[in-house]
Amino acid sequence: xxxxxxxxxxxxRRSRSVYVCFGLLLAASVVVFVMLWLxxxxxxxxxxLRIGLLTKDELETSRSILDGVDVLELFRQTAxxxxxxxxxxGICIMLFVCEDYQGGFIKNIMAFHEKRYLYVGSKxxxxxxxxxxxxxxxxxxxxxxxxxxKDMVPWTDIQDVMFYLAWAWLLTTAFGALEIFVCICTRxxxxxxxxxxxxxxxxxxxxxYGLLNTFHAGGWLNYTIYLSFSTGPSRYTSVQDLRTFAVGxxxxxxxxxxxxxxLKKQDI
Amino acid sequence: xxxxxxxTFAVETVRLTKTYGGKTAVNQLQMQVQEGAIYGFIxxxxxxxxxxxxxxxxxxxxxxxxxxxxxxxxxxxxxRRRMGVLIEAAGLYQNMTARQNVMMKARxxxxxxxxxxxxxxxLTGLSDTGKKKVRNFSMGMKQRLGAALALVGNPDLLILxxxxxxxxxxxxxxxxxxxxxxxxxxxxxxxxxxxxxELSKISTHYGIIKDGELIEQISQEELNEKCQDYFQVExxxxxxxxxAIQEAYTDVQIEVFDSRTIRVYGLKETAGLNxxxxxxxxxxxxxxxxxxxxEEYFFDRMEGGSRHV
Numbered sequence: 126x127x128x129x130x131x132x133x134x135x136x137x138r139r140s141r142s143v144y145v146c147f148g149l150l151l152a153a154s155v156v157v158f159v160m161l162w163l164x165x166x167x168x169x170x171x172x173x174l175r176i177g178l179l180t181k182d183e184l185e186t187s188r189s190i191l192d193g194v195d196v197l198e199l200f201r202q203t204a205x206x207x208x209x210x211x212x213x214x215g216i217c218i219m220l221f222v223c224e225d226y227q228g229g230f231i232k233n234i235m236a237f238h239e240k241r242y243l244y245v246g247s248k249x250x251x252x253x254x255x256x257x258x259x260x261x262x263x264x265x266x267x268x269x270x271x272x273x274x275k276d277m278v279p280w281t282d283i284q285d286v287m288f289y290l291a292w293a294w295l296l297t298t299a300f301g302a303l304e305i306f307v308c309i310c311t312r313x314x315x316x317x318x319x320x321x322x323x324x325x326x327x328x329x330x331x332x333x334y335g336l337l338n339t340f341h342a343g344g345w346l347n348y349t350i351y352l353s354f355s356t357g358p359s360r361y362t363s364v365q366d367l368r369t370f371a372v373g374x375x376x377x378x379x380x381x382x383x384x385x386x387x388l389k390k391q392d393i
Numbered sequence: 394x395x396x397x398x399x400x401t402f403a404v405e406t407v408r409l410t411k412t413y414g415g416k417t418a419v420n421q422l423q424m425q426v427q428e429g430a431i432y433g434f435i436x437x438x439x440x441x442x443x444x445x446x447x448x449x450x451x452x453x454x455x456x457x458x459x460x461x462x463x464x465x466x467x468x469x470x471x472x473r474r475r476m477g478v479l480i481e482a483a484g485l486y487q488n489m490t491a492r493q494n495v496m497m498k499a500r501x502x503x504x505x506x507x508x509x510x511x512x513x514x515x516l517t518g519l520s521d522t523g524k525k526k527v528r529n530f531s532m533g534m535k536q537r538l539g540a541a542l543a544l545v546g547n548p549d550l551l552i553l554x555x556x557x558x559x560x561x562x563x564x565x566x567x568x569x570x571x572x573x574x575x576x577x578x579x580x581x582x583x584x585x586x587x588x589x590x591e592l593s594k595i596s597t598h599y600g601i602i603k604d605g606e607l608i609e610q611i612s613q614e615e616l617n618e619k620c621q622d623y624f625q626v627e628x629x630x631x632x633x634x635x636x637a638i639q640e641a642y643t644d645v646q647i648e649v650f651d652s653r654t655i656r657v658y659g660l661k662e663t664a665g666l667n668x669x670x671x672x673x674x675x676x677x678x679x680x681x682x683x684x685x686x687x688e689e690y691f692f693d694r695m696e697g698g699s700r701h702v
Contacts, residue, residue, distance in 0.1 A: 127503075128502065129501060132501045135493075135497060136489075136497060139488075139489065141488070228484060228485050228486050229481070229484030230484040230486055230494075230497070231484065232450075232452055232478065232480055232481075232484040233478070233484050233498050233501065234501055235451070236451055236473065236478040236480075237473050237502055238470075239451060239470055392453040393447070393452040
């Protein structure tokens, strides 16, 4: 698997879509910071009043937007809780995996590697590495923006940041495994894109949530990847807070195994 | 050659069968490719060539049967290392250069020496493509790059499915020279192509597949024997001409090709035959010596075999 991983990382570094997707995430953060600065920062509000974005009556309410929000909370709400990160990452993974099938390079790989689950393993590890880089880079960029906007929101303890990023990494990698599974099963860019948007954006989970809630069973969906992002803890307080790790690890194993079995049964 | 020892083939399939939803694409294929041979695999579109080659290359799971490469099951990793595969369109990353594509294959195989990458690029004439992306390559360049990928790791067996598709005459000549060069290095090549004339220039053995079944395996020598020269005569009335020829020439083979055409094999002296027909007052429209080539032989076999009298 190490050889396949080397191959995947070689291509990942040369893949333009990776940089485009990361750029989109960073651009979204910039937009959020500018909007918040206009709405909540005193200097920004002056500008907002001048351009007619706010009225004098709205100033006080608008300032309270950032009450109780620290830099980690802002990062969560900007990127992960709403599903934007997963949609972007899902599309990035889809492009990466489907290119193997569309270009036909998968034939070169599978003609050499008889153990097909190694291919899935390599892809999941690659996604794990990509997620680690994206999450760390994105969070660092958020810190930088906060510094540039003169500490618009208070800083967060490093332990809390590490705790959050650890489970967020596990969940995003589990979602990556799901996207790999979909791409391997369907070999289709359209299906991969649809999965990234519908699953990453939470459309499927929220529809199911609505449906199951009519039977008072919607609580089960708190254990899905999508809802774990918004319900997961920002800091460690008790063993209960480790639930998101269990959810992430469980889905990561499940989807990796499903992708491996699917690929093993396929003809290339 | 029977030395008493069991012969090891580069490729041997045992009752290899592939069924897709009740339709049999390959049926009980019993193929033997000798080491060092260039084995031309011939068949019409949809005959099952690509499916058979994919099974041999380990890309498709057989429904039944077994593939043995150098005497061992194709599922073994050590065997995969000895095979290079180019099946259907070359599998390439369009946004990468030729060198980056070959580097990808080298990394996939765990090769760390970049000289082997440069060697295969030089061998396939792609050394000077520089930073040009594959999406801007011509069809021929893509095919050559596909061959380059198959050659990474210096495999002993090459499985090439339609490698000369889309190549210009110069590209075909280069590919032919490459095949012959590789054969001289002792490599075994299993190649399918629709361009039978080209295949006949390089192949040492042939396998003909029809409707998923291997109907014949033949060496070049055997083919030469079967594809002997013949004298073809077009007459007004075959019914009258045939007994006349049979009566005059008892030691030849005679084939009625169609309602006007007779082919005579093994005829040493051709002028006399015209005389025989003239004496019987049978009008002759055309006559001449012909050679049967691989293409004719192939079509003959596709139509159900020879119609020798």
